[in-house]
Amino acid sequence: MINPNVKIYVAGHNGLVGNAIVRELKKKGYKKILVANRQKLDLTNQFSVIRFLKKNKPGFIFLAAAKVGGIYSNNKYKADYLYENLAIQSNVINGAYLSGIKNLIFLGSSCVYPKNCKQPIKESYLLTGELEATNDSYALAKIAGIKMCESYNEQYKTNYKCLMPTNTFGPNDNYDELNSHFFPALIKKIDKLKDSKKNTLILWGNGKAKREVIHVDDIANACVYFMNKKKKPTLINIGTGKDYTIEYYAKLIAKTILPKKKIIIKYDLSKPNGIKRKVMDVSIAKKLGWKHTIDLKKSILDTYLSYKKESKAE
Numbered sequence: 001m002i003n004p005n006v007k008i009y010v011a012g013h014n015g016l017v018g019n020a021i022v023r024e025l026k027k028k029g030y031k032k033i034l035v036a037n038r039q040k041l042d043l044t045n046q047f048s049v050i051r052f053l054k055k056n057k058p059g060f061i062f063l064a065a066a067k068v069g070g071i072y073s074n075n076k077y078k079a080d081y082l083y084e085n086l087a088i089q090s091n092v093i094n095g096a097y098l099s100g101i102k103n104l105i106f107l108g109s110s111c112v113y114p115k116n117c118k119q120p121i122k123e124s125y126l127l128t129g130e131l132e133a134t135n136d137s138y139a140l141a142k143i144a145g146i147k148m149c150e151s152y153n154e155q156y157k158t159n160y161k162c163l164m165p166t167n168t169f170g171p172n173d174n175y176d177e178l179n180s181h182f183f184p185a186l187i188k189k190i191d192k193l194k195d196s197k198k199n200t201l202i203l204w205g206n207g208k209a210k211r212e213v214i215h216v217d218d219i220a221n222a223c224v225y226f227m228n229k230k231k232k233p234t235l236i237n238i239g240t241g242k243d244y245t246i247e248y249y250a251k252l253i254a255k256t257i258l259p260k261k262k263i264i265i266k267y268d269l270s271k272p273n274g275i276k277r278k279v280m281d282v283s284i285a286k287k288l289g290w291k292h293t294i295d296l297k298k299s300i301l302d303t304y305l306s307y308k309k310e311s312k313a314e
Helices: 016-027 046-056 071-076 078-098 133-156 182-192 216-227 246-257 283-287 296-313
Strands: 008-011 060-063 103-107 159-165 167-169 200-204 213-215 235-238 264-268
Touching: 008 016, 016 167, 016 216, 046 078, 060 078, 060 216, 071 078, 071 133, 078 103, 078 133, 103 133, 103 216, 133 159, 159 216, 167 182, 167 216, 182 200, 182 246, 182 296, 200 246, 213 216, 213 296, 216 235, 235 283, 246 264, 246 296
Parallel strands: 008 060, 060 103, 103 159, 159 235, 167 213, 200 264
Antiparallel strands: none
């Protein structure tokens, strides 16, 4: 088990997952949490990263820093997503090794798996088929991070783990209309109908695509749980193991945050559905003793309340 007095560096602490990891560490009694914003540390600068790690000597690293976004952004800025994510993770992982840091968790995404692979998705399906074209640059970068951790473990006997979360939402999420994931986008769209005479919600595609979602606090809990595990395997899926249609989520969110208003859903068939279905096989995580605990309906309400609070603060 990691000593509560050991320095723990959370790369990407201002993001959705990184922020939740910091909260979880504090809740668990870890006091020496190391963070640095972009002004203090440019993670795409190899020299700066190595200097930072050698100077501060953390005993553990959570690599949650990444360039992330929705379908539109991923598809339009492929070069940026590929370069920035490759640079960040290469600098931090190799910097950790050069600084003598043996313990690290790299956060990836379920998009690393082939678009047409069997469901639910097992870790063994990695690199067995073609990626989804709309976010292949981001996925390729994350796959490189996974293989990098596996290679360092094999060659240098490090304890670098790769956790692959499913679609994640919660406090501190990105609600930009063109650059957010589907779940926060739904929350924002439905909230806009609250004080409007309109009651029509437009969904991209036909609403039949199925997705799995998980609250970010569950992801953070998994991160701290596996921080204290040294057993193989390197790659572990983190999710609920349950998926629903986009239409189902839209109706559930509407019922949760606008219970007194009848929402009519219409579909923009000119927009893509994305992958038809994506749900994770989480049997390895369960076998190792971890499973999600946060109820979906409760997490929607909690996330909505945090969204309203964040909106007022801006």
